[in-house]
């Protein structure tokens with residue numbers, strides 16, 4: 001027996017004592033105890049072996065240590081395999097949702113909203129609010145932008161129209177602010193129009209229910225100081241209004257404690273000149289002087305110069321793009337309709353109405369004047385129609401938006417004012433009565449339909465005069481998978497200079513109005529008179545004194 005043992009140790013001394021392989025031999029030689037019957041394999045490997053190893057001489061112990069090391073190594077391989085699997089899963093998630101990223105140390109996209117709690121400790125109440133909005137799954141932009149913003153990283157996000165960019169910045173801001181504080185505004189969101197700013201406030205309120213955080217849009221100067229000092233945490237504003245309030249002496253607002261600055265429709269706000277807000281944006285940047293400031297830019301379209309600015313000026317910025325950049329949404333069935341000349345458009349729209357189109361419908365024209373004229377032409381056609389443009393008083397604009405949302409208005413004639421960001425649920429059709437001057441404007445206009453995964457339709461009228469812009473928009477339509485005739489794509493591409501000229505000049509068009517201009521003027525006067533009468537009838541409320549009335553008048557006169 002002793003001889004056999006010696007021989008075994010000699011044989012095993014230079015090799016690895018693999019208990020798994022040679023365990024049976026060792027057992028036969030009675031060098032280790034035999035396995036108890038019916039023992040589970042995992043337990044065998046751990047407890048039985050460790051018990052028997054005690055009986056082994058030194059060399060065997062050394063060998064066993066090596067085997068344990070190997071096992072540990074094996075464990076390491078499993079961990080790296082695990083990471084590889086996870087990376088594959090993340091790659092797959094990004095592919096499925098067309099998420100493209102640029103930047104360093106980018107957090108993983110969310111698999112679901114629940115991960116906000118497990119990985120980032122977001123409050124239950126926010127998750128409940130998300131759920132009560134009917135959001136079951138995060139959209140592509142939400143999956144990637146939310147974790148980036150939660151980590152306090154500067155962000156530039158480009159994602160198609162109607163894919164939930166608003167919630168993508170609201171959720172991380174709410175998580176960041178946590179609860180109300182006496183520090184004034186800590187988050188500032190800029191949007192190009194009042195309508196959009198107010199819509200964003202509504203979204204903030206829905207998603208922050210139960211958190212105590214207060215968000216506002218400042219309508220009047222007189223409320224600016226009050227709101228500023230009154231524990232409002234979130235301010236949503238147009239750049240013009242904000243700059244005006246900041247430039248008063250003393251300033252009517254304080255944004256020095258702002259920690260999150262979000263620029264929605266950022267390519268629009270970056271535009272220079274009278275139609276853009278670049279100067280105002282510069283002043284606002286200066287005013288947001290907190291060292292804790294983080295910045296995020298969101299839009300469905302991005303211009304090269306904005307991208308370059310962001311890369312140069314934002315800290316370690318992450319760029320997120322969903323799908324192909326600057327493309328029209330593919331849930332919208334798009335069509336171009338040749339109407340010959342301007343008068344053909346009136347016939348075409350009446351034909352569409354006669355053939356039966358399902359409301360709500362948005363009709364875009366290129367100017368306030370044309371909006372008023374088209375409204376006058378169609379108002380007797382027995383359809384619920386209204387018009388919105390910057391010349392209408394804010395109170396009327398709000399009413400129109402509300403009535404369109406409620407379905408009381410079926411046809412809404414509008415200008416570029418409603419082209420960006422406005423989320424009317426269930427718009428079935430967008431009619432571009434006037435051809436958009438840029439492909440970017442086209443993307444935003446038709447993006448008022450086919451939102452949040454729904455389908456929609458867009459019909460764009462064009463005349464001989466629209467030929468210079470036809471090619472770029474026909475290309476957009478083809479890219480979205482809708483048919484366009486080849487001759488449109490074959491039109492000569494305008495040069496850079498020409499492109500810029502086209503973008504900045506709305507074409508001269510033949511007047512829409514078919515009635516005598518004097519009759520039109522008379523009608524306008526009548527309408528104005530009727531509106532003022534309605535207003536004055538509404539004003540003297542029961543028990544309201546003359547002094548009260550004059551005060552109301554004063555407040556109104558301070559409105560910008």
Ligand SMILES: Nc1ncnc2c1ncn2[C@@H]1O[C@H](COP(=O)(O)OP(=O)(O)OP(=O)(O)O)[C@@H](O)[C@H]1O
Pocket residue numbers: 134135136137138139142159160161162163164165166167299300420421422423425447451452
């Ligand atoms: N996770 C989600 N699941 C379902 N619907 C969502 C989700 N997130 C947002 N929505 C809805 O999608 C619609 C569009 O959202 P939102 O207005 O934020 O789009 P957007 O990307 O900002 O569009 P635009 O570029 O036109 O401004 C809204 O009605 C919103 O309630």
